[in-house]
Amino acid sequence: MKTVDGGVTAPKGFKAAGVHAGIKKSGKKDMALIYSEAPCRTAGVFTTNVVKAAPVKWDQKVVLESPFAQAVVVNSGVANACTGKEGYDCCTEMAAETGKALGIPKEAVLVASTGVIGAQLPMDAIRSGISKMAPILGCKRLDARLAAEAIMTTDTKPKEIAVEVELGGKTAVVSGMGKGSGMIHPNMATMLCFLTTDACIAREMLQKALSADVKDTFNMISVDGDTSTNDSVVLLANGMAGNPEITEEGEDYRLFCEALHEVMTTLSKMIAGDGEGATCLFEVKVSGAPDKEAARTLAKAVVTSSLTKAAVFGRDANWGRILCALGYSGVSFDPEKVDIWLLSRAGKLKIVENGTAAGYEEEEATRILSEEEVTAIADVGAGDFSATAWGCDLTLDYVKINADYRS
Structure with a gap:
């Protein structure tokens, strides 16, 4: 497996486009289209929020009931959430218009939206965007980048990744693009992610691979505790x-899962590190947990702690907040067996040993915490299981961005 420079157009047969359709007043790109020259087996994972946007309901139906999918049409700027029957009808129309432009059934078109909740989609702009994109679909690197830029809202940078893997003597590619910056919390987030691959794999195995891997990737990121x-x-x-x-578990399935994991992990870290107002990616690694689920719970507790996130922003090695978060996670462990380290490109420093302060210099801790990527490592000494979660620091700019989001 190796990483290559690419996005959703890296696998054979995939094309993409991104344009400004007129949804965003800023004039920035606001619609994207992904198209496959061949019908695709499809898998999906969606929000756990009881309040589900119309596109989520449409896509769940496509994934469960349609024999194949062949396109994804996405708009940014308006979420099409809490919009009732009119909102769902807009999804149907988006899929139908896209299908008509591409010569495929509307049931083969996935639909996604991101932006402000409660507003109806401006369908004149949506229709215009679809008509603009269909003729300019391309398979070049730039086409993938334009699509990745078009799905951004408060994101500061596009998020793309592609990897190559050998399957049965053939080179396959797994790639993806995502967006997400706020309303990010474990068990999914204001996060849209579109993954493409030219691998030949049965639908059941595709869904199995995606559902299994999301537990340790997208379900382990948090920016602000809000699930979209x-x-x-x-x-x-x-x-x-x-x-x-690939019809069953075996070497090729294992290799495919490794490639998928690399793509999803990379996108997860990109989303967490680009949290609204963030100045650094905050990674939490927990080891010594009694079981895998306990390890995930402990890591999530630390990465979602507002006090810990604020301390990271202040470059303050306030380890008591980390230990406190571990303690209220609901997982049983002996606090007097916990060791904690800080890690970044500036070095590694043990700050807690057996539940109390280790001898360290505050200046060194501050230097480690001042990098763009910071890791807290906690060994709770209660078992052999580990997990990793990703988030970001909590800054003054986060409040400013979300106070002014609609205006």
């Missing part, structure tokens, strides 16, 4: 790599 109405991760596989179809 629109969270969606969809995976399209068109089989054009020509590898023998």
Whole structure:
């Protein structure tokens, strides 16, 4: 497996486009389209929020009931959430218009939206965007980048990744693009992620791989503790790599899962590190947990702690906040067996040993915490399981961005 420079157009047969359709007053790109030359097996994972946006309901139906999917149409600027029957009808129209432009059934079109909740979609702009994108779909690197830029809201940078993997003697590619900056919390987030692959894999195995991996990737990121109405991760596989179809667990399935994990982990870290107002990616690694779920719970507790996130922003090694978060996680452990380290490119420093302060210099801790990527490592001494979560620091700019979001 190796990382290559690419986005959703890196696998064979995939094309993309991104344009300004007129949804955003800023004039920035606000619609994206992904298209596969061949029908795709499809898998999806969606928000756990009871309040689900219309596109989520549409896509769940496509993933569960449609024999294949072949396109994804996305708008940014308006979430199409809490919009009732009119909002769902807009999804149907978006899919129908896209299907008509591409010559595929509307049931083969996935729909996604991101932006302000409660507003109806400006369908004149949506229709205009679809008509603009269909003729300019391309498979070049720039086409993927334009699509990735078009789905951004408060994101500061596009998020893309592609990896190559050998499956049955054939080179396959797994790639993806995502967006997310705020309303990010474990068990999905205001996070849209579109994954493409030319691997040949059965639909059941595709869904199995996605559902299993999301537990340790997208379900382990947090920016602000808010779980969105629109969270969606969809995976399209068109089989054009020509590898023998993966129909069961085995070496090729393992390799595919490794490639998928690399893509999803990279996108998870990109989303967490680009949290609204963030100045650094905050990674939490927990080891010594009694079981895997306990390890995940402990890591999430620290990465979501507002006090810990604020301390990271202040470059303050206030380890008591980390230990406190571990303590209220609900996982049983002996506090007097906990060791904690801080890690970054500036070095590694043990700050807690057996539940009390280790001998360290505050200046060294501050230097470690001043990097763009900071890791807290906690060994709770209660078992053999580990997990990693990703978040960011909590800054003054986070409040400013969300106070002014609609205005």
